[in-house]
Amino acid sequence: MISTERSPFGPSGQNPRSPSENPFLTISVTDPVKLGNSVQSYISYRVITKTNLPEFEDSEKIVIRRYSDFEWLHDRLAEKYKGFFIPPLPEKSTVEKFRFSAEFIETRRQALDMFINRVASHPELRKSEDLKIFLQEDEEKMERIRTLEIGYFKKKPADLIQIFKDVGSKVSDVVLGKEKPMEESTPEYEKLKHYIFELEDHLAEAQKQAFRLVKRHRELGQSLSDFGKAIKLLGSCEGDSLGKVFSELGSKSELLSIKLQKEAHNLLMNFEEPLKDYVRAVQSIKATMADRANAFRQQCELAETVKLKMINIEKLALMHSEKHGEAEMEYKELKAESEEATRRFENIVKLMNEELVRFQEQKTADMGLAFHEFAKGQAKLANDIADAWRNILPKLEACSSSS
């Protein structure tokens, strides 16, 4: 289980209810089960929480959750924790047929497990109330909460061009006479933007090749199996020692076919999925960048509005208008909002910088592990192949010397 390594706390099995010991919070997502009728079937997962933290009611809790629940949690976090890189969710499946394949379910389960554990091990995110709700509430309540709030807080795909989502935006660009949305363009940030976008391209390419490699392993496995069968049949035609050797060759071939399928699965779960996860993480960063852009724009707009208001006030003051007082009050409000917007923006910037460091560290660890698993798997496969063939050699020698 990944939970132990994700959590900075100690391994599970500690004394519960004793926060003076190492505090821990470990979660596992297990036992995917297909529920519902044929029209509306879905997969549910068991989420098991083990903790000694006082904010949790039970030291061990098991709840049943489905993908939409995870989605709900993700969206709530994205709403409330702007500036943080929210751990990514696995994609929604669009192809009906694929939705219940064993492979899909397995990879999704693994990804959901990673998601929830990353949330639990993030210094800020794990304090979230929504996380507690997710981990503790019974299924009925969870469903109610989810259906109530889904849609309202549903996050649209991150898009830097998307401007008018924010409810706080009072003034439109058109009114202000601006044609282009305000964009942050410090050289540092430009560099970061460029990095993130190009990184996504590189990673997507790497992931594509990883996907292909998994497929190739499967294909090689299949052809080894077919070849083995054919050679065995050929051997049965031969008879005598030659026939026996053919039969051996065929058997070995079939054996190796199985090993190749295993390695294909290993590559999928421990190499391709981490790469996919990497890509998703980058996309999550892009979402944060969109939030940052919004915050920046708001800040700019409000600052602009405040300036205009000030000019307005001075005008009114000169005119000794009765609207002066009102205007002054409005001005004060706007000023507060503007400062708030500025704070929000600067907070996002600060958080992003911290998160980036964390991100880089995390990804180095993740990729290191992925490379390790890849290399281990390939080395084992090669050794298995060598062993299998080496095994046959003496029989071949015996056959050729006797002929």
Added chain:
Amino acid sequence: MMAAVNHVDFDPPSPRPPPPTMDELETLALDDDDDDDDDDDDSFSPHLLSTVPVAIDSGDPLLRPCPPSSSSSSSLSSSPTAASVAVFESQNGVGGGRGRSGAAAAAATPPSPSRAAVATEFVGIVVSEPEKAHDPTASLMSGSSTFVTYLITARAAGGGGEFRVRRRFRDVVALADRLAEAYRGLFVPARPDKSVVEGQVMQKHEFVEQRRAAIERYLRRLAAHPAIGRSEELRAFLRAPGRLSLPPLVNEIAAKPIAKESGAAKPMGKGGRDLFRMFRELKQSVVNDWGGRVSAPEVDEDKEFLERKAKLQEWEKQLSSSSQQAETLAKAQQNIGETMGNLGLAFMKLGKFETEETTCSSQRIRAAEIKKFATAALKASRLNRGFNANIVKYLDTLHEYLGVMLAIHNAFADRSSALLTVQTLSSDLFSLEARAEKLEAASSKTFSLDRTRSHKIEELKETIKITEDAKSCALREYERIKENNRSELERFDKERHRDFIAMMKGFVICQVAAIYNPQTEKKEKIGYSEKMANVWATVAEETNGYARGK
């Protein structure tokens, strides 16, 4: 068989001895040749008549007069016998083919007595330097007048010199056709395909290269065949420059009376059958199918043969499927290597990118790990390429033997058609004799001098005589082909056993024990799989730290 008999164009240096007896023809001398490759000591003797195994120099006793004391049979190969054999038998004779020109040569000078210490006469056949040539005699109407010629070089085994000729594909086809006619019953390697639209694709460089390689393979196979490798036809092809002229075929005398009867010269079809004969044999085969059995003392042997044939067919089926799967396997192996390479490239690019954009230490570390991984992936991909070349080479044996099966089919077909000829002639004889009987019975009843009738009876008797001779010839031919089949099957069994073991050994060894590295020109001590394992074991070692969390 042939209406138009090609006369043998030489003068027998001595009067014809009595024709060889059935017994002598029935057995074929087996040749003990040294084969430096393996223990296979079965090779096909060109030697038709001797009943005693004779060590043969350069494989052709008919070219060279053997000392009369070396054989108990009076019909042992000396040029006169060769001549008679030629006359009597065979464009189909293994020895016969050589007999004609051999006899002629013997009349003049015997060929160089190079002792064939090796099994093959020609080694190191190379086909190269395709060149465009122009046929000045071809009219504009007769299709393309340009063609490609290939330089064919061969060396004589035992250091007898080098031969260089230029041939076009048409010559190869001619050689192949001739061999098919001359060596019925042997497993004659199949020639490279003709392309239907020869004129159009000829300009393509690829096509020419493909053809060049195919011709080379074909000639090498011919040279490797114990009988064909030493044949006159191959010699003429490889050694005589200028226009290709193959030694002429001699047709069965048996063909003559039939042609006379029909009163017209029929053109010689492929395999030397004329249409007329073909129809008769078709009718005969129908008769046979309907139960009109020709008494065959060879039925017992046939059963054995039929069993063998059935087994062979089953084997061929499995061989074909194995060959297909081997191809798929090789392709899958190649694909995995390619994708590994692409993966390596993608990560290399990622690594370079991370290095350029590095802002923190963890990024730097990761960039380094990525590059190490990418390097390993590229190495693995390269290893795979070398391995794949070996795989293809070894598994190609399966494919080669599909070609051999084709030759076997042809050899079996030769046998069937020879049997059919015998059966046709038998039934001809039967009906002729019946007719003769009827006529004689009728003429004995009347005492009048019926000139026409007696003349008819005379003619009929003559025809019967000729038909009997033809039938004997055909029977001898059939027996000869049967023997060819038998000995070739023996050779096939041995060679197949040897080749398939070599194939499997090669396939296994290159994965495990040793690969031949063309760059270092040495056999390396560890095989592909072990190398691969090492490449990745190193990476696994170096990244061990990341696994500690688990």
